[in-house]
Amino acid sequence: MAMNEYDEYLRTEWESFSGDSTRSGKTLAEISDLDVARVLDVGCGAGQELLPFVNDPCTLVGVDVAPTVGVVGRQVFAHMRNTPVIFVRAAAEALPFTADCFDVVICRLSLPYTHNAKALAEMARVTRPEGILLLKIHHLRFYLDKFWKGLRAGDYLSMIHASRVMVAGALYHCLGTQIRVQLISSETFLSEWLLRRELTKLGLTIRRETPDSNPLTPSFNIVKERCRYLI
Ligand SMILES: C[S@@+](CC[C@H](N)C(=O)[O-])C[C@H]1O[C@@H](n2cnc3c(N)ncnc32)[C@H](O)[C@@H]1O
Known part of the structure; x- marks a missing residue:
């Protein structure tokens, strides 16, 4: 920001x-x-x-x-x-x-x-x-909402951001630990x-x-x- x-x-x-x-x-x-x-x-x-x-x-x-x-x-x-x-x-x-x-x-x-x-x-x-x-x-619903709003508005940056956070959050929930490396968003749900x-x-x-x-x-x-x- x-x-x-x-x-x-x-x-x-x-x-x-x-x-x-x-x-x-x-x-x-x-x-x-x-x-x-x-x-x-x-x-x-x-x-x-x-x-x-x-x-x-x-x-x-x-x-x-x-x-x-x-x-x-x-x-x-x-x-x-x-x-x-x-x-x-x-x-x-x-x-x-x-x-x-x-x-x-x-x-x-x-x-x-x-x-x-x-x-x-x-x-x-x-x-x-x-x-x-x-x-x-x-x-998770916060980022799903952000994704759909981005889709409706054609705001691809917003969609990419929401997607990256959802991937990071999914990994956190599956592995039980937050992976904080460059490729993965440091933000999570x-x-x-x-x-x-x-x-x-x-x-x-x-x-x-x-x-x-x-x-x-x-x-x-x-x-x-x-x-x-x-x-
Ligand atoms: C969405 S804003 C919320 C600000 C405020 N709590 C509010 O409700 O208006 C997130 C805030 O977290 C701060 N922040 C992000 N990472 C942080 C960290 N690791 N330690 C402390 N503050 C952090 C940001 O600088 C930002 O001010």
């Missing part, structure tokens, strides 16, 4: 979140049983998913691998005098935080671009026991079945689908077990 296109995408996502008065409430409802002091958004883009927390005395951190991390985010948060957001450039696969330090970790539509197992392991590591991970993924398998290894459990879930991009409320070695 070109830089201008990326910035435009981030601003659109910000406007869509901040223009919808119900979105903050929906996020807060997902974590209503939790005392929240630290929130992390992984692959944060503009960081709009942190908006529900700006009026609380929380530490809010957005990480993204993009070289321009925080450029749009700092502009859109600038008019808010409440809790500031700290933007950090880092990869989801190597989060620069100590273990168990966040009460809530959010990852919205960023997992498809990562090494899924490594990124989920990092999110599990930095989430405190009984903390919550709010995760939104790309299902994820099914709930494979997600559950990855999460179980990490002591994470899906509690429920969240209200913003849809067939193309399912969303999950996931809890980290208190102590996975407790018998």
Whole structure:
């Protein structure tokens, strides 16, 4: 994605979140049983998913691998005098935080671009026991939809992109591990079945689908077990 296109995408996502008065409430409802002091958004883009927390005395951190991390985010948060957001450039696969330090970790539509197992392991590591991970993924249906839309519009690049991701995702599901070599797309889809398998290894459990879930991009409320070695 070109830089201008990326910035435009981030601003659109910000406007869509901040223009919808119900979105903050929906996020807060997902974590209503939790005392929240630290929130992390992984692959944060503009960081709009942190908006529900700006009026609380929380530490809010957005990480993204993009070289321009925080450029749009700092502009859109600038008019808010409440809790500031700290933007950090880092990869989801190597989060620069100590273990168990966040009460809530959010990852919205960023997992498809990562090494899924490594990124989920990092999110599990930095989430405190009984903390919550709010995760939104790309299902196979997302790329099928992209393929058909591309076909109807004669957009062959879009079709090729969707096809490559579907091949990468199919291999991930068959082999149980993501193949990240040049010929194969590093982007992948994820099914709930494979997600559950990855999460179980990490002591994470899906509690429920969240209200913003849809067939193309399912969303999950996931809890980290208190102590996975407790018998
Ligand atoms: C589709 S955007 C979603 C942005 C934001 N979460 C939202 O909902 O608007 C995907 C984001 O993931 C980031 N990203 C891609 N690979 C990443 C990685 N390995 N580690 C951290 N962020 C990554 C991209 O830079 C981009 O900002």
